Amino acid sequence: MAVILRMAFRNIREHKSKSLIIGILLALGALILVVGTAFIDASQAGIRSTFSDVYTGDIFISGISSEGPVSLFGVSSPGGLAATPIIPNYEKVLSIVKSTPHIAGHSSLATGFAQLTREDSTPQQANALKSTIQSQDRFLFLFGVDAASYWNLFNQVEIVQGERLQPGQPGLMISESQRQKFSDWLGKPLSIGDTLLIQGFSSAGMRLRELPIVGIFQLKEQGASPEQLAYIDIESLRVMSGMTVGANEPIQLKPEETSMLSTDNADSLFGEDVTVTQGSSTGIDVNAIAAQIAQESAAKPLQADEGAWQFIVAKADSPRNVQRTIAALNASFAKEGIPVVAGDWQKAAGPYGQSIDVVRIVFAAAIIILSIVAIIIIMNTFVISVIERTSEIGTMRAIGAGKGFVRGLFTAEATALALVSSVVGAGLGIAVTSILRALHIEATNQFFLILFGGKYMNPIVSAGNMITAIVVMVVVGFIAHLYPVSLALKIQPVRAMQEE
Amino acid sequence: MNVFFRKRNPKFVKAASLAVMMLAGLLAAVPTVFAQAKPDPVALLKELDQLSDFSGKDFSAVFTIVTQKPGEKDSVTQARIFRRDTKKQFLILILLPEVNKGQGYLREEDNVWFYDPTSRKFSHSSVKENLQNTKAKNSDFTLSSFADDYAVTSMTEGTLGKFPVWILDLKAKTNEVSYERVVLYIRKDRTMLLKREDYSVNGRLMRTTAYPKYIELDGKLLSTQILILDEINKGEKSQITMAEQSVAPLPDKVFTKAFLEQVSR
Numbered sequence: 001m002a003v004i005l006r007m008a009f010r011n012i013r014e015h016k017s018k019s020l021i022i023g024i025l026l027a028l029g030a031l032i033l034v035v036g037t038a039f040i041d042a043s044q045a046g047i048r049s050t051f052s053d054v055y056t057g058d059i060f061i062s063g064i065s066s067e068g069p070v071s072l073f074g075v076s077s078p079g080g081l082a083a084t085p086i087i088p089n090y091e092k093v094l095s096i097v098k099s100t101p102h103i104a105g106h107s108s109l110a111t112g113f114a115q116l117t118r119e120d121s122t123p124q125q126a127n128a129l130k131s132t133i134q135s136q137d138r139f140l141f142l143f144g145v146d147a148a149s150y151w152n153l154f155n156q157v158e159i160v161q162g163e164r165l166q167p168g169q170p171g172l173m174i175s176e177s178q179r180q181k182f183s184d185w186l187g188k189p190l191s192i193g194d195t196l197l198i199q200g201f202s203s204a205g206m207r208l209r210e211l212p213i214v215g216i217f218q219l220k221e222q223g224a225s226p227e228q229l230a231y232i233d234i235e236s237l238r239v240m241s242g243m244t245v246g247a248n249e250p251i252q253l254k255p256e257e258t259s260m261l262s263t264d265n266a267d268s269l270f271g272e273d274v275t276v277t278q279g280s281s282t283g284i285d286v287n288a289i290a291a292q293i294a295q296e297s298a299a300k301p302l303q304a305d306e307g308a309w310q311f312i313v314a315k316a317d318s319p320r321n322v323q324r325t326i327a328a329l330n331a332s333f334a335k336e337g338i339p340v341v342a343g344d345w346q347k348a349a350g351p352y353g354q355s356i357d358v359v360r361i362v363f364a365a366a367i368i369i370l371s372i373v374a375i376i377i378i379m380n381t382f383v384i385s386v387i388e389r390t391s392e393i394g395t396m397r398a399i400g401a402g403k404g405f406v407r408g409l410f411t412a413e414a415t416a417l418a419l420v421s422s423v424v425g426a427g428l429g430i431a432v433t434s435i436l437r438a439l440h441i442e443a444t445n446q447f448f449l450i451l452f453g454g455k456y457m458n459p460i461v462s463a464g465n466m467i468t469a470i471v472v473m474v475v476v477g478f479i480a481h482l483y484p485v486s487l488a489l490k491i492q493p494v495r496a497m498q499e500e
Numbered sequence: 501m502n503v504f505f506r507k508r509n510p511k512f513v514k515a516a517s518l519a520v521m522m523l524a525g526l527l528a529a530v531p532t533v534f535a536q537a538k539p540d541p542v543a544l545l546k547e548l549d550q551l552s553d554f555s556g557k558d559f560s561a562v563f564t565i566v567t568q569k570p571g572e573k574d575s576v577t578q579a580r581i582f583r584r585d586t587k588k589q590f591l592i593l594i595l596l597p598e599v600n601k602g603q604g605y606l607r608e609e610d611n612v613w614f615y616d617p618t619s620r621k622f623s624h625s626s627v628k629e630n631l632q633n634t635k636a637k638n639s640d641f642t643l644s645s646f647a648d649d650y651a652v653t654s655m656t657e658g659t660l661g662k663f664p665v666w667i668l669d670l671k672a673k674t675n676e677v678s679y680e681r682v683v684l685y686i687r688k689d690r691t692m693l694l695k696r697e698d699y700s701v702n703g704r705l706m707r708t709t710a711y712p713k714y715i716e717l718d719g720k721l722l723s724t725q726i727l728i729l730d731e732i733n734k735g736e737k738s739q740i741t742m743a744e745q746s747v748a749p750l751p752d753k754v755f756t757k758a759f760l761e762q763v764s765r
Contacts, residue, residue, distance in 0.1 A: 066571070117623040199614070199623050205600045208616035208623055239618070244599055251576045251596055257564045257741045258574075260727040264735075266695055266710035269727065270661025277724070279717040283748040284560055289580065290763040293593065293602055 004405070008412035018385040019417060022378060026418050026473050027425030029374040033469035034429025035436075036367040038459035039451065043360060046453020048319075051353070052345045053156050054219055055143070055229070057106075057313035058322045060348035061097065061329065063087050064339050071350025072111055072311065073141070083203040084111070086243065086308045089338050096332045097312055102321040106314035107149040110234065112241035114140045114200040116182055117208070137181045140174075140198060141228040144237025146309075153315060157231075162192040162215035165233055171214035172196060173231035179216050192216070204242025211236060226352070243308045313348065363451065371472075379480040386410065386484035393488045394496025403489050410485045411478065418477025422470045429469070433459040541652040541668055547691055548684070549645045557718075559583040561745035562595070570735040580744075582754050589755040593763060602764040606757060613757060617764030622757060646670065646684075649677045657688075660695055664688045679706065692721055705731045718747045 062070040063085030067077035075082040116138040147167040183190045200207045316322045329342040346353035441457040443449040564578045578596035594603040602617035614623045650670035668684045681699035698707040713725040730736035
């Protein structure tokens with residue numbers, strides 16, 4: 001063994017240029033692996049904490065919809081019109097959450113969509129219309145929060161002006177960037193106490209509410225939160241999202257109003273004569289109509305459904321316990337027969353979380369492809385280097401060296417070279433990531449925000465990733481030499497000795 | 501991020517298209533003209549266009565729209581609509597569902613106000629502004645004209661149920677219209693639209709609409725029951741029923757914000 005090793009190191013020295021080329025390639029491979037995995041890890045950890053600290057929590061509990069997956073953004077259904085389910089048997093679900101171990105804190109909420117609007121268009125506002133404010137800039141993604149527990153759970157919400165919503169207080173909290181855009185659109189500077197007219201959309205229809213601005217906030221981590229995020233008191237949200245007591249009342253219709261709905265074939269409606277009735281146009285009393293509607297609607301005031309929540313978000317005492325806690329919760333829900341489901345932050349983030357996966361998968365695929373290309377190049381270089389040494393192999397075998405000895409010699413050479421090079425490469429990788437960190441490169445768009453896992457590029461090399469990179473490159477070096485050596489050993493020693 | 505809102509926006513479109521469906525219902529009204537042996541197809545289209553022309557007259561009716569989707573509860577909207585086309589005015593008052601009763605839409609020229617009686621607030625928008633980020637098209641908000649928007653590619657004879665009909669195959673002249681190709685089934689013995697088929701650009705049947713019931717009012721024919729079948733999502737269909745129709749003059753105050761406020765008082 002010692003002989004083989006000594007010969008191996010001597011050979012590496014003897015074939016300096018070839019060793020250098022292969023060494024550089026192996027080192028490059030290790031460097032790519034170290035830097036690449038540092039990015040993937042940073043992205044994963046950064047995104048997870050950005051989401052879970054800012055708005056998703058670690059654990060997300062929602063009702064189940066037949067239309068599609070449920071997230072904080074509602075139901076991802078093809079038409080986008082499906083109503084977000086309300087948590088059934090809420091009190092029971094809450095008691096299960098409270099009694100499940102490893103849950104550090106929880107809060108309930110409901111979400112909805114709205115648009116900033118105004119009563120009328122003044123000439124001043126008409127000018128503002130021509131400004132850069134698009135109608136999508138006026139959209140609000142509303143979080144109707146339980147003010148008693150929400151702010152303790154999500155402490156990344158920093159108040160720039162005003163205060164946080166208090167329990168029972170009606171109002172809105174908008175972000176600093178929203179304040180600027182809205183001021184621009186309304187043609188007047190907005191501050192605390194000013195009211196905003198917002199129009200809520202839901203499957204139950206539209207609803208207008210005028211609410212005061214209670215606070216202006218800024219998120220400490222701006223990485224992955226929706227720009228349109230705004231906080232609202234839960235009562236107002238319930239009314240705007242159609243979570244009202246009378247929303248599901250059955251409607252009595254006249255038979256002729258549904259008579260044709262049993263038909264699937266339009267042509268079958270023309271089997272008999274087309275009826276043409278004679279009508280007479282009498283004047284209509286609009287005051288009587290108005291009075292009638294006014295009287296009936298006054299009888300049924302719109303009342304928010306107390307205790308209706310769409311989601312419960314919770315944080316685990318440690319990231320390690322998240323999956324275990326989710327499993328425990330789902331087991332309890334199944335046991336009680338309540339149709340609710342617990343998931344992780346990615347389920348809560350919904351389509352947002354998925355786009356992150358896509359970016360990460362693409363990035364990981366790029367690294368894998370790069371590694372495969374590196375392996376092929378290394379293997380090719382090995383082939384050339386071994387073939388060139390065919391006569392040397394022939395001579396060794398002619399003077400009595402067995403196939404095993406020759407193979408062992410080359411294995412030692414390849415492994416030693418790979419080990420040294422990959423250690424150097426991994427070391428360079430650490431240096432590169434340190435430099436990248438020190439440069440404090442800022443993410444300029446959503447793609448880089450996801451890639452960086454936060455606002456700044458912050459790749460961190462873990463010991464595990466470094467060892468993995470070294471092991472992978474040693475294995476690559478080992479595998480790469482097998483084929484050319486077996487090729488060289490197939491040649492008869494006499495012929496091999498004659499090779500130039 | 502905006503992808504969510506683009507996706508969500510149909511909710512807004514839904515409300516807007518409610519108004520559209522109600523207006524569309526009026527398209528079926530046909531003047532009483534006895535069919536000729538072989539009428540000029542363009543003249544026939546112009547006759548159809550006149551149906552929606554309520555120039556010089558006010559119109560009011562109660563529309564009930566019941567929409568059925570497989571596996572879902574029927575969705576019901578009932579509204580009273582007031583129209584004055586000469587001034588591009590309309591007012592829609594929601595009657596059902598109960599929670600939205602008293603909500604209204606008022607249009608005057610390019611301005612549209614939505615009124616919510618529970619907060620007693622109006623929300624203003626302009627028609628142009630609304631169209632910027634929705635799937636709605638201009639044609640959804642203007643009265644369409646078959647003769648202006650479509651060219652007749654063929655006119656054949658056929659039967660629909662027990663009725664002999666002219667079948668007009670139309671191709672869009674502009675890209676302002678919602679459907680590239682429209683096939684109309686027009687009753688021969690008395691000019692009235694019985695069925696309409698809408699096709700997409702690639703020739704796929706998107707929607708079938710049937711008009712089997714009419715009322716004759718002040719010399720005009722109005723469709724009182726309309727069935728719309730979604731041919732893409734089979735089983736999804738809507739019935740529009742019109743009642744209490746009138747062409748009597750309406751007081752001017754109907755087309756004001758004050759009237760909407762009065763209704764919810």
